[in-house]
Amino acid sequence: MTENILEVRGLTKHFMLDNDTVSRIAGKTRTLKAVDGIDFFIKRGETLGLVGESGCGKSTTARLITRLVEPSGGDVLLKGENILDFSRPQMQDVRKTVQLVFQDPYSSLNPRKTIMQILSRPLEVHNLAKTWSEKRHRVLELLGLVGLAEEHADRYPHEFSGGQRQRIAIARALAVSPELIIGDEPVSALDVSIQAQILNLFRDLQEQFSLTYLFIAHDLSVIRHISDRVAVMYVGKIVEAGNVEDIFERPQHPYTKALLEAVPEADPDKPPPHLVLKGEVATPIDPPPGCRLCARCPLADDYCAEVAPELRDTGEGRFVACHKV
Amino acid sequence: MEQRAKHDMAEAETVLELDDLTIRFKLKRGELTAVNGVSFKVKRGETFGLVGESGSGKTVTARSIMRLVPTPPGEIVRGRVLFEGESVYDKSDQEMREMRGKKVAMVFQEPMSALNPVFTVGSQIGDALRTNLGMSKQEANERVIELLQLVGIPSPGSRLDSYVHEFSGGMRQRVMLAMALSCDPTFLIADEPTTALDVTIQATILELIQNMIERFGMSLIFITHNLGVVAHACDTIGVMYASHIVELGDTRELFKNPQHPYTMGLLNSIPRLDTQSKYLTPIKGLVCNMQNPPTGCKFHPRCEKAMDICRQEIPQMKEVAPGHFAACHLHN
Numbered sequence: 001m002t003e004n005i006l007e008v009r010g011l012t013k014h015f016m017l018d019n020d021t022v023s024r025i026a027g028k029t030r031t032l033k034a035v036d037g038i039d040f041f042i043k044r045g046e047t048l049g050l051v052g053e054s055g056c057g058k059s060t061t062a063r064l065i066t067r068l069v070e071p072s073g074g075d076v077l078l079k080g081e082n083i084l085d086f087s088r089p090q091m092q093d094v095r096k097t098v099q100l101v102f103q104d105p106y107s108s109l110n111p112r113k114t115i116m117q118i119l120s121r122p123l124e125v126h127n128l129a130k131t132w133s134e135k136r137h138r139v140l141e142l143l144g145l146v147g148l149a150e151e152h153a154d155r156y157p158h159e160f161s162g163g164q165r166q167r168i169a170i171a172r173a174l175a176v177s178p179e180l181i182i183g184d185e186p187v188s189a190l191d192v193s194i195q196a197q198i199l200n201l202f203r204d205l206q207e208q209f210s211l212t213y214l215f216i217a218h219d220l221s222v223i224r225h226i227s228d229r230v231a232v233m234y235v236g237k238i239v240e241a242g243n244v245e246d247i248f249e250r251p252q253h254p255y256t257k258a259l260l261e262a263v264p265e266a267d268p269d270k271p272p273p274h275l276v277l278k279g280e281v282a283t284p285i286d287p288p289p290g291c292r293l294c295a296r297c298p299l300a301d302d303y304c305a306e307v308a309p310e311l312r313d314t315g316e317g318r319f320v321a322c323h324k325v
Numbered sequence: 326m327e328q329r330a331k332h333d334m335a336e337a338e339t340v341l342e343l344d345d346l347t348i349r350f351k352l353k354r355g356e357l358t359a360v361n362g363v364s365f366k367v368k369r370g371e372t373f374g375l376v377g378e379s380g381s382g383k384t385v386t387a388r389s390i391m392r393l394v395p396t397p398p399g400e401i402v403r404g405r406v407l408f409e410g411e412s413v414y415d416k417s418d419q420e421m422r423e424m425r426g427k428k429v430a431m432v433f434q435e436p437m438s439a440l441n442p443v444f445t446v447g448s449q450i451g452d453a454l455r456t457n458l459g460m461s462k463q464e465a466n467e468r469v470i471e472l473l474q475l476v477g478i479p480s481p482g483s484r485l486d487s488y489v490h491e492f493s494g495g496m497r498q499r500v501m502l503a504m505a506l507s508c509d510p511t512f513l514i515a516d517e518p519t520t521a522l523d524v525t526i527q528a529t530i531l532e533l534i535q536n537m538i539e540r541f542g543m544s545l546i547f548i549t550h551n552l553g554v555v556a557h558a559c560d561t562i563g564v565m566y567a568s569h570i571v572e573l574g575d576t577r578e579l580f581k582n583p584q585h586p587y588t589m590g591l592l593n594s595i596p597r598l599d600t601q602s603k604y605l606t607p608i609k610g611l612v613c614n615m616q617n618p619p620t621g622c623k624f625h626p627r628c629e630k631a632m633d634i635c636r637q638e639i640p641q642m643k644e645v646a647p648g649h650f651a652a653c654h655l656h657n
Contacts, residue, residue, distance in 0.1 A: 053523035054494075161611055191378035191550065196594035196607030203604060218523065221553075225596035225605065244601065262528040264553035265598050268577045272557040275528040280493060 004077075005180055005212050006065065007041040011074035013060055017285065033284050034060040036236035037074065039311060042180070047206070047213040049227030049244070051220060051259075053281060056233040058216045062184045065214070066098055067091060078180075096126050099173035103185035105165030109157040115143070115168055116153045122175040142171040145208075146201060163194035170201065174209070182214045187222060199226060220263050224248050229317070232256050235282050235292040238311055242318035252314070252325045254297050291323070299324040337368040340512060340544050341390065345404035348385055352398055355616050359385040361568040362404070364642070367561075369511075372538065372545045374559030374576070376552065376591075378612060381565040383548045387514050390546070391429055392421055408512070426457050430505035434517035436497035440489045440504075446473075447485030450504045457508045472503040476533060495526035499533070506537060513538075516548045531558055552595055556580060564588050567613050567623035573642070574649035584651035586628045622654065630655060 015032040023029050035057040042048045052058050063069040065076055067083065075082050083094050102108040109118055119139045123129040129138050140150050146167040157165055166186060173181050183202070187195045199222065205211060217223050223230055224244060231241040232255065240253040251257045258276040277296040291309050294300040304323055311321040348360040360382045367373045375383045388394050390406055392413055406413040408424065416424065433439035441449055450472060451465035460468065466485065473481030476499040489497060498518060505513060515534065519527040531554065538545055547559055555562055555576065562579050564572040564587065572585040583589045590608035610627040613619055619626050625635040632654060640652045 053525065163611065191612070192552070192591060193378065193594050193608040194611070196596075196605035197609075199596065200604050200607060220524070221596040221598045224598055224601060248598065259524060260598075262524040263598060264528075264531070264551070264557045266552035266556050266580070266592065266595055268556045268580050270556075270599075273524075273528040273531065273553075275525060275532060277525055280495065281523070281525075 003044050003079075004041040005044045005079060006214070007075075007077040007080075008061075008065065009039050009075040009077070010037045011035055011039075011061070011064055011076065012037050012072045013057075013064055013069060014072045030286050033236045033287060035064060035071075036284075036287075038233070038236075038238045040231050040238060040241060042212055042214060044179075044212055045206075045210050046228040047215055047226055049223035049230040050214060050216045050233060051218065051223045051230060052233035053218060053259075055235075055281065055284070057236045057284070058218075058233055059184050061233075062100065062182045062214070062216055065182065066095070066100055068100075092126070096176045097178055098180045098182065099176060099178040101166070101169050101173050101181060101183045101186045104189055105162055105169050106157075106189075108169055109165055111157055114154050114156055115139075118157075118168065119143070119153075119172055119175055122172060126176050128176065138175070142174055145174060145205065146171045147197075161194075162190055163197060166190060166198055167201065170198075170205070174205065177209070178211070180212045180214065182216070184216045185218065186215075188217060188219060195222070202226065220248075220259065221265075232259070235287065236284050237292060237308075237321060238319070239293070239321050240319065241311070242316075246316070246318055252318070252320045253322050254299055254324070255293050291321075337370055339366045340369050340409060341367040341546075342407040343386070343390070343404070344407065346386070346389060346406060347401070347403040348382075348389055348394060349400050349402050350398045351400065352616075357616050358402075358568055358618075359399075359615070360389065363565075363568075363570050364404075365563050365570065365573060367512075367544050367546060369544055370538070370542050371561060372547055372559045374555035374562040375546060375548045375565060376550065376555050376562055377565030378550055380567075380612060380615060382568040383565055384516055386565070387431070387516050387546060387548055390514060391425055391431055392416075393431075426453055426510065427508045428510055429512040429514065430508070430510035432498075432501050432505045432513065432515040432518045434520055436494070436501045436521075437489065439501060440497065442489050445486045445488055446492075446500050450500070450507055453504060453507050468507070469503075472507055473500075475506070475537075476500075476503045477529070478503075494522055495529065498522060498526075498530055502530070502533065502537075506541075509541065510543065511541075512544050512546075514546045514548075517550070518547075519554065520549065520551070527554070534558070552591065564591070567615060567618060569623060569639075569652060570642070571624065571653070572651045574646075574651075578646065578649050582646070582649070584645045584649065584656065585624075585653050586630055586655070587624050588651075590627075622652075 013035040015034055017030040017032055019029050050058050064071045076084055116139055119142055120135040123135055129135040139153055143152055148167055187198050215226050227244045230244050230247045231238050234255050240256045251260055261274045264273040279296045282292050290305040294304040309321045309323050311319045314320050344364050346360055346363045350357045350359055363386055377383050447469050450469045454460045454465040454468055470481045478484055478499055519530050559576050562576050563570045566587045572588045583592055593606040594608055608627050613623055621637045622635045622640050625631040634654045640654045642650045642652045643656050645651050645656050
């Protein structure tokens with residue numbers, strides 16, 4: 001089973017800023033390159049972890065793949081078909097295959113609807129259950145899958161804790177029996193003891209339904225735990241991708257290395273966090289040519305400032321975008 | 326973030342002492358005890374980490390030291406807070422004003438809501454200097470530039486007239502730190518100072534705080550839920566669960582030899598960076614409802630080792646090893 005369920009080629013999203021008539025005439029519009037030509041693939045049944053700091057374009061990537069935000073360019077191949085060419089009814093079918101779980105379970109669930117209503121909505125939209133009793137049956141089944149009880153069905157979201165709400169959001173994603181679930185920081189709003197429960201739930205469901213995950217997080221230890229392969233993003237670009245072991249044990253890109261060194265590990269005998277990169281994260285607004293990291297990179301030279309490095313295959317499933325590797 | 330030599334600390338004097346502090350809130354929907362019998366000491370030059378999950382009472386504990394808990398609805402039911410031997414709650418408003426800023430300063434979690442969006446950075450920090458130290462506007466401005474330089478803001482002179490929204494998250498946290506340090510406090514309370522920040526920015530801020538402590542011999546209370554941060558930033562750790570301190574001890578000892586089931590559970594539930602395991606070992610169940618907490622030990626509904634006595638009696642703190650305390654009936 002090495003088929004790619006999802007393949008992304010040159011995916012791009014540029015937001016125009018100051019895009020009013022006056023600025024356009026004056027030539028003062030600016031471009032925010034949120035996602036700037038990224039390539040990656042996800043094999044069926046695996047978990048790809050997408051990691052990076054805030055503002056690097058992780059969440060935009062998730063929204064582009066699902067066309068919640070329309071890409072400016074590139075291809076998104078779902079099971080070999082480019083969904084960017086799909087019509088609205090065709091996209092409806094895509095949403096049965098790909099589902100999202102969002103970061104904040106406080107804003108992703110409608111406070112005025114009961115859990116029963118929230119979970120039966122996808123069943124109605126996709127015509128998966130016709131009668132009320134069919135719906136009820138399926139909703140109770142879904143609640144069971146995510147470790148909630150039947151009596152929870154008729155309650156409202158505010159009656160639940162953050163961890164329980166995230167379980168409900170996961171149940172909603174499962175309602176349409178998807179093949180690919182995109183988790184956009186699904187555990188970062190949760191306390192550690194609850195976070196572990198939800199991570200275990202993700203594992204269980206993956207085994208049970210042979211799901212494929214695109215797991216977005218900024219927490220490196222979470223990514224290390226859940227992923228089979230990892231892609232590291234920095235300011236709209238993927239800088240390094242590879243197997244989880246390789247990325248964490250033998251990082252090649254200076255940014256990946258710096259990121260790993262900056263994480264404080266929960267063990268006082270481990271070396272303390274240490275910062276290699278100086279200065280602030282580069283801005284994605286009208287970025288200069290060349291490598292986005294070059295102003296902060298200890299290895300950078302003049303060439304790095306002029307020519308942006310391509311993501312190159314360095315063998316054994318490893319991809320690195322750096323002139324110095 | 327080196328651990329400082331332990332013998333220095335044993336001799337150092339106690340700067341802050343919390344003794345059986347209990348704080349209750351009277352809310353419309355009922356009463357809530359946010360802090361329950363919390364006692365700990367912080368010595369000069371020591372970094373004390375207060376760890377716990379959201380709602381465990383860390384922030385209320387920290388704020389009570391500066392008398393920032395609003396009363397009502399809050400009420401100090403029992404206990405006292407001694408700063409340099411004097412009870413904070415017996416001070417007059419005038420004396421409190423002397424203490425805040427000049428002796429004890431606080432860094433809050435969200436710089437965006439703690440800093441004022443309608444004043445420039447220069448005027449906010451300068452305000453503290455002029456009020457507390459009676460500086461002139463000119464002197465204050467010079468000092469602000471020095472402070473911004475100290476916390477690593479590039480070209481500080483030109484940033485004086487900037488507003489908070491013009492700074493990034495990490496830069497805002499630096500501004501907060503500059504403001505906290507403005508009147509040379511001897512005691513700093515940092516309430517989740519790095520939680521909203523990315524790891525690389527977090528590493529910078531932690532390094533900065535550490536430098537400041539060493540340079541000015543400050544004591545620090547560091548509140549966080551991130552066990553990785555406390556492992557490296559703190560000398561001593563207090564673990565809070567549902568308004569109680571359940572374990573207290575030296576950082577290394579606590580990580581190597583945790584004695585309370587909650588601490589063990591926490592340490593087991595975090596994913597590790599050096600190994601990959603298929604499943605994590607979470608703490609079962611949910612954090613208890615603080616308005617209707619369970620009887621006895623608050624952790625017993627989630628505890629694997631709960632006994633009958635745990636349901637009836639709140640366990641007292643016991644010294645399980647020299648300087649290492651745990652509140653658990655297993656140690657009776």
